[in-house]
Amino acid sequence: MADNAWWASALSEAVNNGKPLAVVCNGEELALFRDRQGQAFALEDRCPHRRVPLSLGCVVESGIQCGYHGWTFDGASGACTAIPNLHANERVPARYAARAYSVAERNGFVHVWLGEDEPNESVPAATYLPEGREYTGAATVSIQHEEYLAAMLDGPHCLISFDAVRMTDFFLGDPCLKDNHLVLDRGAVWSTKVLPPQFVVDYPLIVRTSVPVCGGDIRVDLLTEEETPLCTVFIASGANRRGTTSLCWRGFLHRSEGGVAPLRWRAARRAQRPPFRVHSHVDGEALAALLVAPSRDLDRLRDQSLIPVRAAV
Amino acid sequence: MHTVSTNDTVAGQRSKRPSDWTPVNYDLHDTWFPVSHSRDVSSRPIRRIIHSQPYFLWRENGISQAAEFHPSRLAALRHASSAFTGGSGSYPVIERYGYIWAWYGNPDHADIQLLPHIPFLPLDGNIPGYTQRTVRFDASSALSVENLIDLTHADFLHANTIGDGISESDVVEVEWTSETVTRTRMVTQKSVAPVMRWVGGIRAKYQDFRAVLHIHLRSNVCISYPRFRPGYDVPNLQPFLPVGRHRSRCDVTFNTTAAPSPFRYLMPRINYIIQPQDNSVVRPQNQRYLDESDRRDLHSRFDAPGTRYRYQMEQLAKRQRRGDFSYGTDAEPGRDITTLLGMDG
Ligand code: FES
Ligand SMILES: [Fe+2]
Numbered sequence: 001m002a003d004n005a006w007w008a009s010a011l012s013e014a015v016n017n018g019k020p021l022a023v024v025c026n027g028e029e030l031a032l033f034r035d036r037q038g039q040a041f042a043l044e045d046r047c048p049h050r051r052v053p054l055s056l057g058c059v060v061e062s063g064i065q066c067g068y069h070g071w072t073f074d075g076a077s078g079a080c081t082a083i084p085n086l087h088a089n090e091r092v093p094a095r096y097a098a099r100a101y102s103v104a105e106r107n108g109f110v111h112v113w114l115g116e117d118e119p120n121e122s123v124p125a126a127t128y129l130p131e132g133r134e135y136t137g138a139a140t141v142s143i144q145h146e147e148y149l150a151a152m153l154d155g156p157h158c159l160i161s162f163d164a165v166r167m168t169d170f171f172l173g174d175p176c177l178k179d180n181h182l183v184l185d186r187g188a189v190w191s192t193k194v195l196p197p198q199f200v201v202d203y204p205l206i207v208r209t210s211v212p213v214c215g216g217d218i219r220v221d222l223l224t225e226e227e228t229p230l231c232t233v234f235i236a237s238g239a240n241r242r243g244t245t246s247l248c249w250r251g252f253l254h255r256s257e258g259g260v261a262p263l264r265w266r267a268a269r270r271a272q273r274p275p276f277r278v279h280s281h282v283d284g285e286a287l288a289a290l291l292v293a294p295s296r297d298l299d300r301l302r303d304q305s306l307i308p309v310r311a312a313v
Numbered sequence: 314m315h316t317v318s319t320n321d322t323v324a325g326q327r328s329k330r331p332s333d334w335t336p337v338n339y340d341l342h343d344t345w346f347p348v349s350h351s352r353d354v355s356s357r358p359i360r361r362i363i364h365s366q367p368y369f370l371w372r373e374n375g376i377s378q379a380a381e382f383h384p385s386r387l388a389a390l391r392h393a394s395s396a397f398t399g400g401s402g403s404y405p406v407i408e409r410y411g412y413i414w415a416w417y418g419n420p421d422h423a424d425i426q427l428l429p430h431i432p433f434l435p436l437d438g439n440i441p442g443y444t445q446r447t448v449r450f451d452a453s454s455a456l457s458v459e460n461l462i463d464l465t466h467a468d469f470l471h472a473n474t475i476g477d478g479i480s481e482s483d484v485v486e487v488e489w490t491s492e493t494v495t496r497t498r499m500v501t502q503k504s505v506a507p508v509m510r511w512v513g514g515i516r517a518k519y520q521d522f523r524a525v526l527h528i529h530l531r532s533n534v535c536i537s538y539p540r541f542r543p544g545y546d547v548p549n550l551q552p553f554l555p556v557g558r559h560r561s562r563c564d565v566t567f568n569t570t571a572a573p574s575p576f577r578y579l580m581p582r583i584n585y586i587i588q589p590q591d592n593s594v595v596r597p598q599n600q601r602y603l604d605e606s607d608r609r610d611l612h613s614r615f616d617a618p619g620t621r622y623r624y625q626m627e628q629l630a631k632r633q634r635r636g637d638f639s640y641g642t643d644a645e646p647g648r649d650i651t652t653l654l655g656m657d658g
Contacts, residue, residue: 048611051601052594068594069615070469083613084468096611 004115005215006123008236011248012108022055025238031055041075042112044099073098108250124217128234130252138248139280145239150295152211158286162222162276164265166191167207175294181210184294192262213301229254231275249278333605334623336455337558340364343418343638344531345428347552350445350564351411351438362556363417379406379415411438432651433548433568443578447564448588452595454533454553454561460591465615470590487618492644496526496618513576517543525654538654545572
């Protein structure tokens with residue numbers, strides 16, 4: 001079910017027309033690359049000739065040339081367009097092809113359609129509309145993908161931190177379902193304030209996490225108590241091998257910072273220090289200590305969304 | 314998952330198709346394996362592995378020994394020995410061509426006649442140490458042999474060392490028996506390989522080249538005779554020892570003793586450059602050949618030697634699965650291959 005979806009699988013700037021980029025997205029091994037015109041493509045990272053990863057090859061005009069015997073595969077169709085040393089009158093059989101995936105690039109992310117059905121229009125990163133300077137990165141974290149999504153609701157402090165901000169686990173309500181995402185607010189305080197969070201009457205900050213019921217697009221917003229956005233982070237996640245999770249992210253500061261932020265925050269922003277950090281190492285102890293709370297809704301919704309599929313069988 | 318590679322089969326014919334190539338699981342019995350260079354075996358035992366089976370090697374009064382257990386424990390553990398040693402704990406072993414050859418299979422079938430003939434190595438193994446090297450492959454031995462038999466990858470993977478470039482004519486022939494596959498390649502007027510030019514001192518622009526590769530299927534013993542004119546002969550033995558389903562080792566000998574220095578010394582070491590290049594592809598390949606798949610490999614006509622190798626291996630494996638370990642009448646592993654290798658031409 002989650003297979004029939006667009007997955008943001010890489011940052012645009014990581015995909016180029018020289019060396020293919022190997023990624024694992026929702027368990028699928030892919031080789032991503034661009035042609036000279038900048039168009040991005042995705043092929044299965046497996047040469048149909050002798051099963052060598054195509055990402056070991058190099059990008060040529062019309063696609064990827066495998067590094068082992070030099071067969072060339074077209075980026076859009078996957079068709080094998082050339083086998084070296086064939087005579088001029090010899091043709092590559094039409095059925096010779098690598099598996100090709102539909103690609104859509106939007107707002108700095110390369111999306112790949114993983115599924116049998118015709119791709120739809122709703123690309124995850126379409127909702128991510130950066131202003132000004134962006135802070136980006138990629139990592140593979142040693143936590144299973146569904147657990148990563150659950151922890152994003154139960155305890156995002158294990159996975160991401162905002163500069164000079166302390167997140168609490170006081171959930172401001174229950175998760176609500178919006179566009180197939182569970183959205184949850186929690187209170188947060190400036191860590192520069194002397195007063196510990198338990199003595200704060202009303203939290204000056206909100207951390208809002210939005211976690212997909214299916215797919216991998218996560219959004220984390222830091223807001224003022226008036227819901228003025230300060231910082232937005234879009235994290236594309238997906239299952240990698242051995243229960244790890246691939247991540248790539250982009251985030252930015254909103255211009256509407258206002259006068260609410262403490263001096264330390266504002267000074268660090270002027271110095272262009274990153275306003276957030278997506279953890280590439282997850283603290284197992286902290287993770288294990290997380291109580292299962294709002295993520296229960298995620299499990300429940302996933303079970304429900306499976307019903308139509310089962311009924312169809 | 315939709316598969317574009319081999320889905321043009323009419324439904325119902327599927328069962329008639331040959332099964333997928335899963336060489337990683339082959340375990341062919343009743344053959345001699347060159348399990349070690351002679352010079353690596355002394356009175357102090359070493360341990361080598363064939364198909365996950367331990368081979369302890371050492372010398373007693375200069376005579377090579379091979380056993381399932383360390384000699385210090387042999388007496389105590391003999392009762393636990395396997396069918397590979399017929400309950401004695403000791404494998405049949407023989408020393409030839411600078412190698413210790415150990416028998417893998419039913420020890421009653423061990424026969425010196427089944428030892429391959431290697432015309433370019435001295436029977437008594439008297440050859441300088443610089444000709445011998447050990448390399449390891451992170452893949453099963455059959456995939457490593459496939460890599461060696463395959464000619465078309467040199468242009469891509471080894472472009473900087475033995476890369477081919479353009480030639481006037483390039484003819485490849487394959488012949489086989491139930492136990493061997495032989496590939497012969499004849500190239501005329503090919504641009505001189507970088508290693509020949511820079512190290513071999515060949516100043517000519519073009520050279521003719523004839524290379525014969527003779528493969529013993531059971532043991533993965535690859536006997537290779539490349540001849541370059543102008544240039545040198547680089548006869549070599551590359552025996553891929555099947556350590557297990559995921560790893561193999563190769564104790565090679567490059568008999569360059571007739572070539573001038575420094576080529577003579579450097580050529581045997583070229584494996585240290587070529588092997589990591591080959592390993593970079595066979596290593597990720599291996600896990601994809603463990604289980605049978607519906608997605609069959611695609612072939613080009615350049616793969617003819619390789620597909621023949623696959624087919625012959627499959628026939629042999631089938632025969633052994635039926636319990637037939639005998640050598641066919643067409644197979645004489647020990648026959649003289651001087652002419653086959655083109656050494657007398
Ligand atoms: S494995 Fe890709 S071209 Fe041969
Ligand atoms: Fe090679």
